[in-house]
Structures are given as structure tokens and as C-alpha cells.
Amino acid sequence: MSLFDRLPRRADPHSLAAPYALDALEHAERVRFERHLDTCARCTAEVRALAEDAVRLAWSTAAPAPAAMRDRVLAAVRTTPQEPAATEPARARATQLPPHVWGAAPPPRTRGRRRATLFVPFATATAAAALVVAALFAVQANGTQERLDAERDRSREIAHVLAAPDARASSGRDARGRTIGVIASASVRGAVVTLGGYGDPPNGRVRQLWLMGADARPRSLGLFEGDAPLVASGLDTAATSLAVTVEPDGGSARPTSRPITQLALKTVGFGE
Amino acid sequence: MEADELLVQVAGGDQKAFEDLYGLVSGPVYGLVRRVVRDPAQSEEVAQEVLLELWRSAARFDPGRGSALSWVLTLAHRRAVDRVRSARAAGEREQREARRGHGPAFDQVAEEVEAGLEREWVRRCLDRLTALQRQSVTLAYYDGYTYREVAERLSLPLGTVKTRMRDGLTRLRDCLGGAA
Structure with a gap:
């Protein structure tokens, strides 16, 4: 890696959409980028599109889960309480999980025509x-x-x-x-x-x-x-x-x- | 019934719906986690946590933002990557890798899978990427490396890796049927 690459430790947030969609950011960088997503409709749209692409890579790996796991999970479910939908503060969710997936952030104003056309085909x-x-x-x-x-x-x-x-x-x-x-x-x-x-x-x-x-x-x-x-x-x-x-x-x-x-x-x- | 509808019912506390959902998603979830984490025992542990998290957090699923399967797999991937990074930090993984040989093994879990359909398709499309696009994408997604680590492993500038990741994903999209 050259010196030039080491210098700007804080990369331009827009360029991080693809690494973010691949879960390839370090923790601190991930948190910073998610904060940026809150304010950047364009990035959010882009991240959602790229994340859908990344998920395609996941489907190809499917493998039968161990049979014993089913019993354990179903048993655990019987005794595990569920979290309520909307009462939790958005910020708490955003730090835990990707906002484009969880629906915690960003603001609804981005639900425009442009995004619809961007997403529909694929x-x-x-x-x-x-x-x-x-x-x-x-x-x-x-x-x-x-x-x-x-x-x-x-x-x-x-x-x-x-x-x-x-x-x-x-x-x-x-x-x-x-x-x-x-x-x-x-x-x-x-x-x-x-x-x-x-x-x-x-x-x-x-x-x-x-x-x-x-x-x-x-x-x-x-x-x-x-x-x-x-x-x-x-x-x-x-x-x-x-x-x-x-x-x-x-x-x-x-x-x-x-x-x-x-x-x-x-x-x-x-x-x- | 589809995963999307089931997840909505699960959010309402329906245990039977969760059983059905388990039938639909446990294979994709386990396979993905196994692919990233590699170690069978740890993979099972992570997959179990993910599936239980689906039960607990089903109410957060917003159908307007994508399919349930995408949501589930994004969550599974995030958890798998978190696990593999902490294991790697602890040095376990390097030792395992040294024993086994080396880096990305595309066929490893694939051999154990019965339903080969998406896999064939994805493999075909991955083959169409340039070598650097493919390596940048798979080292990150299947092996859980950060883009900085990918840059180091491939001896590439950071900016180049970010661009290859984006181009790789975009080209996959085209190949996988995004543009008719």
C-alpha cells in the first residue's frame, strides 16, 4: 500500500457504499458510514441496491442445516420474548444493524420516483x-x-x-x-x-x-x-x-x- | 407460503409460522454462515443466534424495503462476519487456514449442498468478472475481510479495491438478471 493511500484515513463516504454492502468496513468506519446514511438519500438508495446484489452471493451458499439445530431453535423460541416493533429509539437500532435492512433510518422523504425506477428491474x-x-x-x-x-x-x-x-x-x-x-x-x-x-x-x-x-x-x-x-x-x-x-x-x-x-x-x- | 408473509405472522408471535419460516430460511442462513465462518461448530452457533434473532426482531422487518429473504441473509452475513473477525483477531483462524492450505475455497461448502441452482448461476456470473473484481468481492463477502485487508492481500491501493468491489457487484447484477 502506498503512502498516498494511508494518508486519507477518512475516506470519502460515497466511495464506501460497496464495501459497506459487502460488510467490509471496520467497526468504527461502519458506524460513521451509517451516520452518513442518515443524511444522504443518494447513498441510501445506492447501498440498498448494492446490498441486494451482495445477497445474491449468499443464496448460492445454501446448505442443509444440522437437524439438531432445528430442535434447539424451536425450543428456544418457545421461551424467548419478542421485541416490540416501534417503541425502540431508532438510534439504538441503527448502531446495531444496517439501517437499510432494518428500516430504522433514513427518513421517508427518499421514497421518491427516482428510487422506484432504480430498484424495480432487478x-x-x-x-x-x-x-x-x-x-x-x-x-x-x-x-x-x-x-x-x-x-x-x-x-x-x-x-x-x-x-x-x-x-x-x-x-x-x-x-x-x-x-x-x-x-x-x-x-x-x-x-x-x-x-x-x-x-x-x-x-x-x-x-x-x-x-x-x-x-x-x-x-x-x-x-x-x-x-x-x-x-x-x-x-x-x-x-x-x-x-x-x-x-x-x-x-x-x-x-x-x-x-x-x-x-x-x-x-x-x-x-x- | 412465502417468507415475507411468514415473517409478518412471526412478528405477531405465531410460533407455527416461525417453524415454516425456519424451513425456508435455515438452509440459506446456515450455508452462508458456514461459508464465512467455516468452522462447523461455530457456524451452527452463529446460525442459531441469527434464527433466534429473527424470532425476537421480526417486527422490525419492513416489507417495503426489500424481500424477507434479503433481510434475513443480510443479518446472517453481518453476524457471520462479526464472528469471523473476532475469531481472526484471536488468531484461531490463521492457524486453521495454515493447516488447511489457504484462502478462498469456493467449492468447500458448495460440495455439501444439494440444491445447486443459484450456485451454478452465481458461479457463472462470478466467472465473468475480472480477476480483481472477483477477488475483491469474494474476499470481502465470503471470507469476511475488510476492504483494507483485501487491499493488503491483493497489494492494491484502497481506492482501487473500493472501485473493484462496486464494479464487481454491478456486473454481477447485470449478469444475474438485473437488466432484461
Whole structure:
């Protein structure tokens, strides 16, 4: 390190957004930077964006937690009181935890149009990927060995889609908070689709996924099993959207009811 | 049900919702902590503290500011980094590293994981960064070094490391599907 670098021990706060998002500041510097965030709307927006990026690095490390840990945590929860939401002074929270995460600071005046446009595109992609990951873990948690084997095969297919250079994510959410997420690649003509918040289908019914095109008849991509992601291959790249319908057990040759949800595929590189 | 909704119910004291939330987030939390802390026993301890903190502090989650999963993982990362720094200060880690070989081991925890989906994707995107961007980002995020320590390890000026971190994260964002 050169002398020049050692001299300005107090770095320009704006340049610290990325190290802060990576938790790469020393304690004192972290505290100073968080104080700066209280007064800098631009930095707060930037930190939130970079922190979302950093979190992407976390998802890739997921690993099954030791089984005994579950019992210990759940037992502890039964006897641990919760903290109230708003009664605590903001400052106390800010010194403990990153304000962009905890919602302690900064002031609400930064909730402007500019921030919305800054966040929407990749927040959407992030949410979609989160849905897929969460669904995989739900399956793992409940899985028998047989199911885990099937899941492993499916993971390989999923990895194939993700390994494509043009893999993209998208998601949709309805008014009741139910979600559909897709990660798709036009070059390998594959997609991974998840549903969230729909619960079990009515007795004797299944949810079926369809590929829709402007000129083509809907094509079945398969039936959803529980919460597991559905992997679809051999997709027609001219397809414009996905749709999900509720069908009689075993599925149908063509949709027999109105879709419960639909998702356009343009943002993931289809429909051209 | 999704983590976001569950967390809101947990904030209301719903223990069943916490069990469901545990099912969703314990793997990502444990894996991340394990990646940073490395030592299995310490990792379990930190992960446990994080999960319990979710229960205690669920009311602070603000859905308007991002997803529950991001919130949880940001918290887990912060706790893992705090632990690894104090352990490192105590010299334990250097000894462990000397025994094991060296620095960032991208595959270490990865090998133990079943669900390989985000990992493949992130790995692919990390490969697209320049070497300095990748090292700056991973030494900080996966190994818990401060940017000053990263600068020393890579023999780079501080300003360069900060820029590489920013550029690295921004490029990851583009690759991971930020810009359609």
C-alpha cells in the first residue's frame, strides 16, 4: 500500500457504499458510514441496491442445516420474548444493524420516483430467483429419499437452464400475494417455474402449466407437484407467455378453465 | 407460503409460522454462515443466534424495503462476519487456514449442498468478472475481510479495491438478471 493511500484515513463516504454492502468496513468506519446514511438519500438508495446484489452471493451458499439445530431453535423460541416493533429509539437500532435492512433510518422523504425506477428491474429478478430457491428448500425439508433423488435429477435440469449465458428471471404477484416465478433461457429453450402462496389445489384437481404463443394452441408443460419447481424443456422461443390452470387429476390436453395466473416471457428473452 | 408473509405472522408471535419460516430460511442462513465462518461448530452457533434473532426482531422487518429473504441473509452475513473477525483477531483462524492450505475455497461448502441452482448461476456470473473484481468481492463477502485487508492481500491501493468491489457487484447484477 502506498503512502498516498494511508494518508486519507477518512475516506470519502460515497466511495464506501460497496464495501459497506459487502460488510467490509471496520467497526468504527461502519458506524460513521451509517451516520452518513442518515443524511444522504443518494447513498441510501445506492447501498440498498448494492446490498441486494451482495445477497445474491449468499443464496448460492445454501446448505442443509444440522437437524439438531432445528430442535434447539424451536425450543428456544418457545421461551424467548419478542421485541416490540416501534417503541425502540431508532438510534439504538441503527448502531446495531444496517439501517437499510432494518428500516430504522433514513427518513421517508427518499421514497421518491427516482428510487422506484432504480430498484424495480432487478428487485423483480431477485424476487423471482428467491422464489425458486425457497421452493427447492421447502421440498428438501419435507423430502423422502426417493423424492430427494428425483429432486437431484431435477436440480441437474435446473442447473442446465441456469448455466445458459442468456438465463433470465421474472416474476409476477397477484393482489392476494400469490406469486409465479420463472428463470428461463431461450438458447437452451428451457425454463424453471415456481408457484408460491397457492396452497393445495382442490381435491381431485391439479395445476397445469401451459406455454402460450400468439398463433399457437396452448401447449402443456406439465403438472405442478406440491411446491416443487416445474422444469420445462423444448420450449418454442416464439412463445409469449406462461399460464397456469386448474385441471382434473392427470391434467388435460388443452386448458378447460380460465388461467389462475399468467406471466409474460418477453423479459426473459422469448417471443421474438 | 412465502417468507415475507411468514415473517409478518412471526412478528405477531405465531410460533407455527416461525417453524415454516425456519424451513425456508435455515438452509440459506446456515450455508452462508458456514461459508464465512467455516468452522462447523461455530457456524451452527452463529446460525442459531441469527434464527433466534429473527424470532425476537421480526417486527422490525419492513416489507417495503426489500424481500424477507434479503433481510434475513443480510443479518446472517453481518453476524457471520462479526464472528469471523473476532475469531481472526484471536488468531484461531490463521492457524486453521495454515493447516488447511489457504484462502478462498469456493467449492468447500458448495460440495455439501444439494440444491445447486443459484450456485451454478452465481458461479457463472462470478466467472465473468475480472480477476480483481472477483477477488475483491469474494474476499470481502465470503471470507469476511475488510476492504483494507483485501487491499493488503491483493497489494492494491484502497481506492482501487473500493472501485473493484462496486464494479464487481454491478456486473454481477447485470449478469444475474438485473437488466432484461
